[in-house]
Amino acid sequence: xxxxxxxxxxxxxxxxxxxxxxxxxxxxxxxxxxxxxxxxxxxxxxxxxxxxxxxxxxxxxxxxxxxxxxxxxxxxxxxxxxxxxxxxxxxxxxxxxxxxxxxxxxxxxxxxxxxxxxxxxxxxxxxxxxxxxxxxxxxxxxxxxxxxxxxxxxxxxxxxxxxxxxxxxxxxxxxxxxxxxxxxxxxxxxxxxxxxxxxxxxxxxxxxxxxxxxxxxxxxxxxxxxxxxxxxxxxxxxxxxxxxxxxxxxxxxxxxxxxxxxxxxxxxxxxxxxxxxxxxxxxxxxxxxxxxxxxxxxxxxxxxxxxxxxxxxxxxxxxxxxxxxxxxxxxxxxxxxxxxxxxxxxxxxxxxxxxxxxxxxxxxxxxxxxxxxxxxxxxxxxxxxxxxxxxxxxxxxxxxxxxxxxxxxxxxxxxxxxxxxxxxxxxxxxxxxxxxxxxxxxxxxxxxxxxxxxxxxxxxxxxxxxxxxxxxxxxxxxxxxxxxxxxxxxxxxx
Ligand code: FAD
Numbered sequence: 001x002x003x004x005x006x007x008x009x010x011x012x013x014x015x016x017x018x019x020x021x022x023x024x025x026x027x028x029x030x031x032x033x034x035x036x037x038x039x040x041x042x043x044x045x046x047x048x049x050x051x052x053x054x055x056x057x058x059x060x061x062x063x064x065x066x067x068x069x070x071x072x073x074x075x076x077x078x079x080x081x082x083x084x085x086x087x088x089x090x091x092x093x094x095x096x097x098x099x100x101x102x103x104x105x106x107x108x109x110x111x112x113x114x115x116x117x118x119x120x121x122x123x124x125x126x127x128x129x130x131x132x133x134x135x136x137x138x139x140x141x142x143x144x145x146x147x148x149x150x151x152x153x154x155x156x157x158x159x160x161x162x163x164x165x166x167x168x169x170x171x172x173x174x175x176x177x178x179x180x181x182x183x184x185x186x187x188x189x190x191x192x193x194x195x196x197x198x199x200x201x202x203x204x205x206x207x208x209x210x211x212x213x214x215x216x217x218x219x220x221x222x223x224x225x226x227x228x229x230x231x232x233x234x235x236x237x238x239x240x241x242x243x244x245x246x247x248x249x250x251x252x253x254x255x256x257x258x259x260x261x262x263x264x265x266x267x268x269x270x271x272x273x274x275x276x277x278x279x280x281x282x283x284x285x286x287x288x289x290x291x292x293x294x295x296x297x298x299x300x301x302x303x304x305x306x307x308x309x310x311x312x313x314x315x316x317x318x319x320x321x322x323x324x325x326x327x328x329x330x331x332x333x334x335x336x337x338x339x340x341x342x343x344x345x346x347x348x349x350x351x352x353x354x355x356x357x358x359x360x361x362x363x364x365x366x367x368x369x370x371x372x373x374x375x376x377x378x379x380x381x382x383x384x385x386x387x388x389x390x391x392x393x394x395x396x397x398x399x400x401x402x403x404x405x406x407x408x409x410x411x412x413x414x415x416x417x418x419x420x421x422x423x424x425x426x427x428x429x430x431x432x433x434x435x436x437x438x439x440x441x442x443x444x445x446x447x448x449x450x451x452x453x454x455x456x457x458x459x460x461x462x463x464x465x466x467x468x469x470x471x472x473x474x475x476x477x478x479x480x481x482x483x484x485x486x487x488x489x490x491x492x493x494x
Contacts (some may be wrong), residue, residue, distance in 0.1 A: 001031040002099040002190075005179075006038070006090070008262035010105045010135060011060045012223035013067045015176045017135040022103035023179030029280035032186040033179060034193060035068050035075040035098055037061060041202040042083045047112070048389040052359035054134070054213050058261055061198045063222030067453060072182040074193035081263035083111075085120040091126050093109055097190070100128055105135035105263075108307050109397050110314040137301045138172055138267050139165050141308035151309035153319075154413045155302055164284050170281065173272040196210075213237055218358055219258055219393055226265035229256060234277050241289040245296070248351075248362035249435035253482070254293070258360070260300060280348040303398040306412045311370075311484075313401055316382060318410035327492030328380040336475050338373055339387055341441070344472035347427035348372050355438065359393035364430050370407035371421040375483040376474055381408035407480055409487070417487040420480050427453040443467035 003026035005019045012153070013019065019035075026033040033059065044054060053350045065075040080089050094102060094372055102123065134140035142210070144161045145151060152158035166172055175354030187194060200206065203336075232255040259265035271283070271294055278286030283294050306313070337343050341352035351365035366388075373384040376382070385404040389395045405411015431437055434452035438445050444452055444467070447460050455464035456471050465471075 001029065002034050002097045003031060004034050004097070004099045004102040006036045006096060006102055006104040006463070007064070008104060008107055008487060009261070011064050012264050012266070013064065014178050014223060015266045015269045017106050017176050018103040018181050019134045020176045021131065021133060021181065025101055027180050030184040030278065032190065033073050033091055034099065035073055035180065036093065037075060038086055039077060039079040039199060040083045041081055044202060044205050046083070048386055049205065050359060050389065050391050050393065050395055051201065051205045051207050052393045053395055054201045054341055055212065055215060056219050056221055056258060056394040058198055059221035060262060060264055065198065067392045069138040069194065070185045071157050071179060072184055073179065073189050073198070075165060075196060076196050078234045079199055083115070086381060087122045088113065090119060091122055091128065094128055099308065100430035102128070102130050104132050106132045108141060108304055110311045129423065136263065137304050138271060139301055139457055141305045144305065151305065155299065159295060159298055162301065166283060173268055173270065175269065177441055188433055215359060223264045226256065226259035229254070229259070230265060230270060230273060234273060238274060238277065238293055239289045242292040245292070246364045248365050249431060249439065253363070261394045261396045271297055300399055303402040305380060306402060307398040316398070319405050319412045320410055323410040325493040328488055329378040331377065331379065334377045342470045343372070344470040346437045346441055346444055346455070347423055347425045347431060350437045353393050355446060359391060362366070366403060367407050368421055368423060368426050370404055373422055375420045376423070376476060376479040378483055378486055381410060418484050422476060422482060424454055424476065441469070443469035466488060
């Protein structure tokens with residue numbers, strides 16, 4: 001016999017709810033625990049998983065395999081081409097291993113919930129049990145409701161309720177124990193499982209050798225690296241996070257999103273560590289930087305709660321249905337310029353090139369380019385959402401979809417549609433010395449002072465043009481008016 005833990009977006013040994021439960025059940029039954037990971041190339045396609053993200057996860061599996069092996073727990077990695085075939089394959093594997101129970105942490109996107117429901121039914125039909133547990137959010141979805149019993153759609157009151165709930169249920173932040181080691185005899189019984197190797201990325205998701213080298217230096221995989229990064233952030237930056245988090249040229253944010261997205265770090269651990277640093281049991285007390293950081297990590301929970309309550313956002317629909325009728329421009333030349341960082345707006349181009357260069361973009365700049373795409377270019381925000389997913393190392397459906405919804409004013413707790421970022425003002429405010437622009441837009445490296453934000457209008461036209469930097473593809477004031485009119489028409493068309 002055996003008990004199985006199915007790893008998905010929870011690629012860590014410590015502080016892992018379902019892994020611990022699986023281990024307890026195995027221990028009680030006196031059988032070994034087997035860890036399973038399923039590579040589904042079709043899922044990667046369907047979910048637009050970025051090659052840099054696939055690479056990060058596969059490298060993380062190497063770390064995970066080693067950590068589990070120290071506990072005599074094998075990690076079996078199975079490639080299942082078609083995602084529909086996953087449940088059937090799991091039943092086969094479980095029968096082969098004589099396993100009666102499988103555990104997993106819950107993923108809240110519609111496809112995943114459906115798959116888990118199918119799987120639970122199929123397993124039950126075969127006399128097998130599946131248990132899917134809450135783990136990825138600090139407060140499980142469904143727990144927080146307004147006085148009228150509804151799901152919150154505005155962050156601030158939700159956040160107050162979230163804090164209150166955590167304070168009343170401090171066990172939500174407790175560290176989950178690691179799994180117990182298997183008996184050493186497991187290596188004899190399941191010897192072949194220990195031989196499993198991590199497969200290469202599917203062809204369509206593989207990186208070039210140069211990309212591999214660059215990205216691997218940027219994104220060290222696995223939970224030990226995650227903890228190291230958390231510790232460093234807590235030591236060096238968290239205290240000043242409040243003041244520096246909006247400056248994209250600073251490394252003042254935690255850079256932990258890749259770890260939260262892959263589950264190499266739990267938000268529970270992150271928030272507990274931050275809180276303890278504050279020497280208080282309160283999440284809303286002590287150092288302002290720490291408090292602000294905790295409130296940012298909470299956004300991740302908020303968006304997952306939103307996704308669970310309004311699952312239609314998984315089906316290409318805006319959260320606000322009255323925003324379904326906006327007539328987007330579908331100008332492909334503009335879209336290409338945006339994608340490649342050739343819009344002639346230095347701050348936008350810097351951010352889009354950071355996306356390609358790192359697989360990550362600073363939050364302020366994600367908002368700037370999302371607003372620019374949906375408002376200044378009047379392009380369908382879903383084109384941008386999709387492009388982000390295809391390139392982000394931290395691509396996470398709820399955070400990305402809701403981040404786009406916020407910026408394009410079609411989402412939950414949105415920017416009002418008539419509040420449109422002025423890219424020039426954003427640039428001057430958040431990259432005052434142009435340091436971020438110079439880093440990512442080499443054509444403008446020779447520019448200093450105010451010209452860097454708007455080279456063609458500020459006396460640097462000759463230099464910019466000689467360096468091959470494009471002129472602005474739209475004029476902001478006119479574009480802004482066009483967007484407001486289009487949004488207005490769209491809303492009234494309903
Ligand atoms: P920190 O500032 O250190 O914040 C700590 C953690 O809090 C982050 O790692 C993240 O998990 C969470 N967090 C912070 N801000 C947000 C936010 N606005 N929404 C949700 N969670 C947040 N984040 C993703 O993880 N994946 C995405 O695919 C994603 N797409 C986005 C798309 C758009 C258009 C926008 C505006 C934001 C998006 N974000 C996304 C949120 C945010 O930009 C990133 O989480 C953040 O930049 C990651 O850097 P960090 O880890 O240094 O963040």
